[in-house]
Amino acid sequence: MNKSVCIIGAGLSGLTCGARLAKAGFDVIVIEENTQPGGLLSVTRIGNEYLELVPHHLRKSDKALLALTRDMKVSGKIEWFDSTWYGRAAHRKVGYFTEGFVCLTRSLMQEITDNGGRFMFSETVTEIQRTEDGRYNTVCIMSDSTVHNHVTDIVIFTGSTRTFSNVAHGLPIDMDMRDSIMDITYTASITTLLIFKKKYSEVYYQSANIPDDLPFSRIVNHSNVFGPRGYGGNVVYLTGECLVSDPIWIEDDATIMSDFFAGFRHLFPVARKSDIKAWRVTKTRYAGFGKYPPQDLTCPLEGLYVCASALTKHATTEEPANRMDPTVALANDICAKIIEKNSIEQDTISDSIVTPITGSEDASSEGDLSYEKAR
Ligand SMILES: Cc1cc2nc3c(=O)[nH]c(=O)nc-3n(C[C@H](O)[C@H](O)[C@H](O)COP(=O)(O)OP(=O)(O)OC[C@H]3O[C@@H](n4cnc5c(N)ncnc54)[C@H](O)[C@@H]3O)c2cc1C
Numbered sequence: 001m002n003k004s005v006c007i008i009g010a011g012l013s014g015l016t017c018g019a020r021l022a023k024a025g026f027d028v029i030v031i032e033e034n035t036q037p038g039g040l041l042s043v044t045r046i047g048n049e050y051l052e053l054v055p056h057h058l059r060k061s062d063k064a065l066l067a068l069t070r071d072m073k074v075s076g077k078i079e080w081f082d083s084t085w086y087g088r089a090a091h092r093k094v095g096y097f098t099e100g101f102v103c104l105t106r107s108l109m110q111e112i113t114d115n116g117g118r119f120m121f122s123e124t125v126t127e128i129q130r131t132e133d134g135r136y137n138t139v140c141i142m143s144d145s146t147v148h149n150h151v152t153d154i155v156i157f158t159g160s161t162r163t164f165s166n167v168a169h170g171l172p173i174d175m176d177m178r179d180s181i182m183d184i185t186y187t188a189s190i191t192t193l194l195i196f197k198k199k200y201s202e203v204y205y206q207s208a209n210i211p212d213d214l215p216f217s218r219i220v221n222h223s224n225v226f227g228p229r230g231y232g233g234n235v236v237y238l239t240g241e242c243l244v245s246d247p248i249w250i251e252d253d254a255t256i257m258s259d260f261f262a263g264f265r266h267l268f269p270v271a272r273k274s275d276i277k278a279w280r281v282t283k284t285r286y287a288g289f290g291k292y293p294p295q296d297l298t299c300p301l302e303g304l305y306v307c308a309s310a311l312t313k314h315a316t317t318e319e320p321a322n323r324m325d326p327t328v329a330l331a332n333d334i335c336a337k338i339i340e341k342n343s344i345e346q347d348t349i350s351d352s353i354v355t356p357i358t359g360s361e362d363a364s365s366e367g368d369l370s371y372e373k374a375r
Contacts, residue, residue, distance in 0.1 A: 002025055002026055002027045003026055003027065003153045003154060003342055004026065004027040004028075004029070004151075004152035004153050004154070005017075005021050005026045005027065005028050005029070005152055005153070005154040005155070005156060005338070006029050006031065006136065006138045006150050006152040006154070006155045006156070007021075007028060007029070007030045007031070007155075007156045007158065008031050008125045008138065008155065008156065008157045008158060008159060008167075009030075009031075009032060009039060009157070009158035009159050010030050010031075010032035010034075010037035010038070010039065010109075010119065010121075011037075011038060011039020011040060011041065011158060012038075012039060012040075012041055012104075012105075012324055012327055012328065012331075013039075013158040013307045013308070013309070013327050013328075013330070013331045014030055014032070014039070014156070014158040014307075015030070015037065015105060015108035015109060015112070016068060016108065016327075016328050016331035016332070016335075017156050017158070017307060017331045017334065017335055018030045018108070018111075018112040018117055019071075019072070019108045019111040019112055020331070020332065020335035020339075021335055021338065021339070022111065022112045022114075022115035022116060022117040023111060023115050024335070024339045025115075026154075026338075026342075027116065027117075027152075028112060028115070028116070028117035028118070029117065029118045029119075029120065029150055029152065030112065030117065030118070030119045030120070031119075031120045031123050031125055031138065031140055031150065032119065032120070032121050032122075032123070033122065033123060033124040033125070034121065034122070035121050035122055036121070037105050037109060037119070037121075038101075038102070038105045039158075040054060040056075040284065040287075041056060041101045041102075041104075041105060043100060043101070043102045043105075044193075044280060046195070046230070046231045046232070046278065047230040047231060047232050048230045049099075049100065049229050049230040049231055050099070050100045050102040051100060051193070051222075051231065051235065052100065052101055053191065053193065053280065053282040054189075054191045054237065054239065054282055054284065055191070055220040055222060055237040055239065056101055056324070057094040057095060057096055057225075058078060058094065058095030058096065058324075059092075059093070059094065059095070059325070060080070060093050060095070061325070062323075062324065062325035063325065063329075064325050064326070064328040064329035064332060065324050065325040065328045066078075068104075068328050068332075069104060072104060072107040072108060072111065073107065074097065074103050074104050074107050077097045077098045077099060077103055078095045078096070078097055078098075079095065079096060079097075079098055079226075080093045080094070080095050081093070081094055081095075081096070081225045081226065083204035083205065083224075083225045084202060084203050084204050084205075084224075085203070085204060085205045085206075086203070086205065086206060086207065086208045094204070094225060096225070096226045120140070120148070120150075122142060122143055123140035123141070123142055123148060124140060124141050124142075125138055125139065125140050125157075125159075125167050126139050126140065126141050126167060127139040127167050127169075127170065128155055128157070128167050128168050128171060128304070129170060129171075130171060130172070130301075131151060134303075135151055135152060135153055135303075136151070136152055136153075136154070136155045136303065136304065137149050137150070137151050138150045138151075138152065138155060153303060154303045154304075154305070154338060155303065155304050155305070156305045156306075156307050156334065157304075157305070157306050157307070157308070158306075158307045158308060158331075159286070159308065160186060160285070160286035160308060160310065161181050161182075161184045161297075161306065161308050161310050161311065162184070162186060162286065163286075164181065164306050164308065165178070165181055165182055168300070168304075171300075171301060171304070172301070173300045173301060174300070177297060177300050178300075180293050180294070180295065180297055181293075181297055181300070181306075183293065184289055184290070184291075184293060184310050184311075185289065185290045186285070186286045186287070186288065186289050186290075186310070187241045187242070187243060187287060187288040187289070187290075188241070188242050188243060188244050188249060188283065188284060188285050188286070188287055189239055189240065189241050189242065189283075189284045189287035189288065190215070190216075190239070190240055190242060190248065190249075190256060190260075190281065190282070190283050190284070191237055191238065191239045191240075191281070191282045191284070192216070192237070192238045192239075192256060192257055192260040192261075192279060192280070192281050192282075193235065193236075193237055193279060193280045193281075193282070194235075194236045194237075194238065194257075194260075194261070194264070194276055194278075194279050195231055195232070195233035195234065195235055195236075195276070195277045195278040195279070196233055196234045196236060196271070196275050196276060196277065197233055197234075197275045197276075197277055198234065198271075198275050199221070199223070199224065199234045200221075200236075200268040200270065200271055201219070201221055201224070201268065202224065203219075203221060203224065204220065204221055204222075204224050204225045205218070205219070205220055205221075206218070206219040206221075207219075209267075210267070211266070214240075214263035214266065214267075215238075215240045215242075215248060215256070215259050215260055215263055216238040216239055216240035216260055216263060216264075217239070217240050217241060218237075218238070218239045218240075219236065219237070219238055219264075219267075220236070220237040220239070221234070221235075221236050222235035222236065222237060223235045223236075232277060233277045233278070236264075238260045238263070238264060240260075241287070241288060244285065249283065253280075253281040256281045257279050257281055260281075261273060261276070286310075287322065288320075288322055289309070289310040289320050289322065290320065291320055292310075292311075292312070292313045292314050292315075292316055292318070292320050293310075293311065293314050294314060294315055295314055295315065296311075296314050297311050297314070298311050298330070298333075298334060299334075299337075305334050305338070307327075307330055307331050307334050309322045309323075309326070309327050309330075310322075311330065312326035312327060312329070312330045313326060
């Protein structure tokens, strides 16, 4: 029988794991607390286009991610552009899908469902339990407070390590490992997406010369590079890091937008509020992390995997960065381990279920019997 896998989260990690494992013959179920897939790659519809709520682009060096786009047959939809960064003509190539990142999300979902996988949206995982027979019970709560249980052989958690610690609180995870997981700290981020009638800058990406007292630290003028497309205006993202204890985190969207716009106007005094055609504020609770953990924390128990961006690298002095490429590489790694382990187990099971087809009454001595693997 196929092994079953419960994947928690339908962001890039969860969808990559789902696509890889469903294709390899696992019985996959993906659980997502939001109503739509994508996680940080979630989109909003503007005119006939889908636009990410937080800015994303591809790089030529994104090896694992670009390989995934080829596997999912969407690499032909990537366009590469020269971009101007920090006010200098850096000619850094940045890539974007002609239809937005939603085409990657969709093709990953298609791969999962084509191979028999299922999705459950609007289900929040509150606990992962161990069953008496060594499997896992993923307990989910729906918006109407009904509870769903999903019992599977394997669980892959793709949310933050903080959330993992909460939902895995009852599992017999080694204390040192639990402490190391708890040591990972996150910063939040707030992105205000503005669609302006006008263009105020030629730069694609600006993080320099933004005063510290402004609520954002990055400006991404999306339309400067990827064109006006069907958005009906110039798309500008303003993104700032914060802590959830900062007062801005609990402000309402309209106040945040006004604060961000005031900051933007400080840099571009000609900007007028009446030039804004549309706006949207997105809060990301687990956006960045402090440091990579010193050891591999991706498999705290047999059959239980954590595929979180914060665990993409360990034992490295590199600056931690939340990026899609290492996220996909980690998902690939975890799936390769699961597939390899499962095929070894299958071989062991096949070897142990043997049927004697010839032999004498006294079959104790080796060589007297011929065996055939049970099929
Ligand atoms: C502002 C910003 C800009 C970025 N720009 C870029 C860029 O230009 N290029 C780049 O390479 N990378 C970029 N990144 C990083 C990129 O977005 C991430 O690396 C990638 O999307 C992570 O995917 P993920 O699936 O691991 O996590 P997520 O996208 O966070 O997905 C996790 C999913 O799990 C779900 N979930 C969590 N807990 C539960 C639960 N208890 N029950 C059910 N579901 C749950 C969540 O709802 C979510 O959908 C950016 C990140 C940010 C914050």
